[in-house]
Each structure stands twice: as C-alpha cells, then as structure tokens.
Amino acid sequence: MAARLAPDPLTLPAWALPMALCALLAATLWLHLPLMLWDHIDLVPILDAWRHGELAASQFWRLHDGSHFHSAAYAVLLATTWASGGRPWLDCVAGWAFCALLAWTLWRIVDAGWRGAAVARGWRWAMLGLIVHPGQLANLQWGWQVAVFISLLGAVAPIRLLTLELPTHALNLAGVLLAALGVLGFSTTLAVFPVALALIVMRGEWAWSRRFGFALPWLLVGAGLVAWLLAARGQSAPLPGMGVLALYALNYLGGGVLRFAEELAPWWAALALLAAAHAAWRCRHRPQARAWLALMAFAVGCALLTALGRVASFGAAHGFVTRYASFALVFWIGWLGLMVLAWRDAGPVWRRWVRPLLGATLVFAAANGLHLGKKAWTTHQRAVVYAEQIRAQYPHLDDALLAQAYGERAAVARERLALLRQWGFAPFDRDAAPGD
Structure with a gap:
C-alpha cells in the first residue's frame, strides 16, 4: 500500500476558509438590514414593472443615478425578493454567496502566487484574514450591495483565468463574459479590461498572433461597454484636478486598512505603492507576480474611476466611504502577496524593513476590522429603529424619518413604501392586512 503523503506544514487546514466564510455568513445574517433602505428602495418600481410584465420598459437596463450599471444585481435581487416574500435577509445571503466565490477564487490565486516560495503559515493566515475581513460586512449586511460582489468576482475570476499556466481561448472568453457581467454589477469593473490586456501582453512565451487572439475579445467587449456607458451618461462632468484625484484614490485605498485613522491612510497607501514598485522590479521575471500585480492594478483602477465620478461632487474625503x-x-x-513573494528571501532587508512594514499593515487591518465591524453594528441598529418607526407611523410618516432612511429619495419613498405594504414586504411583513 502506498504511503500516505504528510500534509504540507506551510499550508492552512482545509477547514480554514469554509469556517471563516461561515463566520462571515453568521455575522451577515445577524447584522443584516431588515428593510429596503437608501438606494435599495429604487428596486420597487423595477419589481412592480416585473410583476406587470413590463421589465424592459423599467430602469432595469439603464444607469442607476446616472453613473453605474446594476442590471446583473437587479436580476439577482428580483429573484431573491420574490423568493423571500420581500425579506432582505435572502438578498444578503445571495451577496454572501458571491463573496464566497470571490474568496475561493482569491484563495486559488494565493496558492498559485506563493507556490514554491515556502511562505510561512502565518502569512497565509494573514491573507485569509484579509480575504474574509470584517470590512466586507458594510456591503454584505445591505442586500442592495450584492452588486459589489458581482463586480469584484467579475474582475478577480478573469485575473485568475489569465494567470493560469496554460489558459485556453475558451477560458479567455469565459473571463471576458465574467468581466462584462461584473460591469453590469458595478461599472468600476471596467478597470479589469486594461489589466487583462496587460496580462496578455506580458505573456512573452506566446507568439504575438496568439496574444492578439486573446486580446481581441477584451478590446471589442471593453470598447462596447465603454461606448454604452458614455452614451447612457450623456454629458460628462469636467475632469477634476490631478491633486484632488490622487488624494481621493489614496484615501480610497488607504481606507481598506486605516479607515479609523483618516489622516494617516493616504500616506500609508502612498508608502505601500512605493514599496510595491520596488517589489515589482525585483519580481519582474517571475510569472507568479502577475496575479498580485493585477489585483493591485485593478483596485487602483477602481479608485481612479470612482474618483473621476465622485470627487467633484463630494470631495476627496468621500474616498473613505466604508x-x-x-x-x-x-x-x-x-x-501582501507581492511583498512576501519579492522580499521573503532578502535576508537583513526582510528582517529590518519589510517584515515590520507588513506587520504594521496587518495590525492596522485588524484594528480596521474592529472599526468597520462596529460601524456595521451601528448601521444595523439604526435600520431596526427605522423599520419599527415606519411600521408604527404608517401611513403618517414623519418627513425627518424618511430623510434619514432614504436621503434624497424621501420624496418618492412614500409611494414605494405603499407598494411594499400592499405586497406584504418588509418592514410591513409582520402586520400587513390580508386584504392589502
């Protein structure tokens, strides 16, 4: 009988990722928002059109607030809202399911990106902590934000496919399709298209004809999506200054680990970019570095695209939105993946400079997780109060309450809440009359 292979002492137990995802699901269900709040109320007219067979004439295929596609998210939310009887917990479970697929894909990138590098188990635990970070709860607890995880999966999955050792044309087309669906979740997924083209061009072992064959569908689909977006948006706003654009982007990136220290966050993000540039130079001949660089480049692209759309209206501090x-x-x-890959064997440089830098970043990320988890709890508590007040006050709803729960949508919220009550959807599912 063949001897059983001993487990690799550097890998994590097989249960680590599933258990972490189960904990994230439990937190999602505990902290989920029990009614449609803020932008989520915009689903009501789409749902009404769907119920009357008029979906094509609704906002389903149009930009949401003139900036983002949400069609893929609408499709999911229509299904979950119908299946749950208008209770948003199922929307959140759907968001978690996409988040779990995203986490699994990222974990496959971790395995490939550190393969053969003998990376210590501690760094793998740290990577797991980033993948299932409590910062995800800001989007998981709000069913509307299923769009975020559709968007992210639509970018990360193609990066994984294009960094395989032997990707095929079929896998390439699958990546293009996933990216297009991601754009229909959130338009910021457009940032993955130039990243994908760069990954293809970097394949020096391929003939240029093969690289062109892989790049062509990315060029065609990307150009079509950009043209559709620009036509739907109409007249564009003037471009902001480079300084405020850069600050917004640094705030956006730094907020991932330092949302609790906004003055330090952009400086830490800038330091991370400088360190990454040096690490990228060290790894310039290592194919394993491509996926790490692609993930970073995609996130930077998202930061810049968001800055272009938001900074003129809201200022650079808006980049800290949770x-x-x-x-x-x-x-x-x-x-983290790139820095460990580039510097782990650097001897004194690793021990004196790089490892403390990584350690400080991970400490910041852990503290940020507590900070963002507390914010998720606070948001949940406010939502519970909103639900109770709307049920108690209906139909004589206070204007201040509607402004808090729906912001600029307060004017249309009354009509949409009336439909929710008629259907017996949350927050009226406890007391809706059978004849309504």
Whole structure:
C-alpha cells in the first residue's frame, strides 16, 4: 500500500476558509438590514414593472443615478425578493454567496502566487484574514450591495483565468463574459479590461498572433461597454484636478486598512505603492507576480474611476466611504502577496524593513476590522429603529424619518413604501392586512 503523503506544514487546514466564510455568513445574517433602505428602495418600481410584465420598459437596463450599471444585481435581487416574500435577509445571503466565490477564487490565486516560495503559515493566515475581513460586512449586511460582489468576482475570476499556466481561448472568453457581467454589477469593473490586456501582453512565451487572439475579445467587449456607458451618461462632468484625484484614490485605498485613522491612510497607501514598485522590479521575471500585480492594478483602477465620478461632487474625503473597503481590500491582498513573494528571501532587508512594514499593515487591518465591524453594528441598529418607526407611523410618516432612511429619495419613498405594504414586504411583513 502506498504511503500516505504528510500534509504540507506551510499550508492552512482545509477547514480554514469554509469556517471563516461561515463566520462571515453568521455575522451577515445577524447584522443584516431588515428593510429596503437608501438606494435599495429604487428596486420597487423595477419589481412592480416585473410583476406587470413590463421589465424592459423599467430602469432595469439603464444607469442607476446616472453613473453605474446594476442590471446583473437587479436580476439577482428580483429573484431573491420574490423568493423571500420581500425579506432582505435572502438578498444578503445571495451577496454572501458571491463573496464566497470571490474568496475561493482569491484563495486559488494565493496558492498559485506563493507556490514554491515556502511562505510561512502565518502569512497565509494573514491573507485569509484579509480575504474574509470584517470590512466586507458594510456591503454584505445591505442586500442592495450584492452588486459589489458581482463586480469584484467579475474582475478577480478573469485575473485568475489569465494567470493560469496554460489558459485556453475558451477560458479567455469565459473571463471576458465574467468581466462584462461584473460591469453590469458595478461599472468600476471596467478597470479589469486594461489589466487583462496587460496580462496578455506580458505573456512573452506566446507568439504575438496568439496574444492578439486573446486580446481581441477584451478590446471589442471593453470598447462596447465603454461606448454604452458614455452614451447612457450623456454629458460628462469636467475632469477634476490631478491633486484632488490622487488624494481621493489614496484615501480610497488607504481606507481598506486605516479607515479609523483618516489622516494617516493616504500616506500609508502612498508608502505601500512605493514599496510595491520596488517589489515589482525585483519580481519582474517571475510569472507568479502577475496575479498580485493585477489585483493591485485593478483596485487602483477602481479608485481612479470612482474618483473621476465622485470627487467633484463630494470631495476627496468621500474616498473613505466604508462600502469601498471591499474594493480596497483587493489592493492589500495583492500587495501582501507581492511583498512576501519579492522580499521573503532578502535576508537583513526582510528582517529590518519589510517584515515590520507588513506587520504594521496587518495590525492596522485588524484594528480596521474592529472599526468597520462596529460601524456595521451601528448601521444595523439604526435600520431596526427605522423599520419599527415606519411600521408604527404608517401611513403618517414623519418627513425627518424618511430623510434619514432614504436621503434624497424621501420624496418618492412614500409611494414605494405603499407598494411594499400592499405586497406584504418588509418592514410591513409582520402586520400587513390580508386584504392589502
């Protein structure tokens, strides 16, 4: 009988990722928002159109707030809202399912990116902590944000496919399709298209004809999506200055590990970029570095695209919005992977400079997880109060309450809440009359 192979002492137990994801699901269900809040109320007219067979005439295929596609998210939310009877917990479970697929894909990138590098188990635990970071709860607890995880999966999965040792044309086309679906979740997934083209061009072992064959569908689909987006948006806003654009992007990235220290966050992100540039030079001949660089480049692209759309209206501090943490964490996952790959064998440099830098970043990330977890708890508590007040006050809803729960959508919230009550959906599922 063949001898059983001993487990690799440097890898994590097989249960580590599933258990971490189960803990994230438990936190998601515990902290989920029990009613449609803020942008989520915009699903109501789409749902009404769907119920009357008029989905094509609704906002389903149009930009949301003139900036993002959400069609893929709408499709998921229509299904989960119908299946749950209008209870948002199932929307959150769907978001978690996409998050779990994203986590599994990132974990496959970790395995490939550190293969043969004898990376200590501690760094793998650290990477797992970033992948299932509590910062994800800001998007997981709000069912509307299923779009975020569709978007991220639509970018990370193609990066994984294009960094395989022997990707095929079929896998390449699958990556293009996933990226297009990601754009229909959030338009920031467009950032993966130039990243994919760079990954293809970097394949020096391929003939140029093969590289062109792989690049062509990315060029065609990317150009089509950009043209569709620009046509749907109409007149574009003037470009912001480079300084404020860069600050917004650094805030966006730094918020992934230092949302609790906003003055330090952009400086730490800038330091991380400088360190990554040196690490990238050290790894310039190592194919394993490509996936790490691609993850970082995608996150930087998301930061810049978001800055272009938001900084003129909201200022650079808007980059610290907690919901951007899911995108920023992709940057820090790629950064940690690249830094460990580049510097682990550097002897004194590793011990004196790089390892303390990584250690400080991980301490910041852990503290940020507590900070963002507390914010998720606070948001959940407010949502519970909103649900109770809306049920108690209906139909005589206070204007201040609607402004808190729906912001600029307060004016249309009354009509949409009336439909939710008619259907027996949350927050009226406890007391809706049978005749409604």
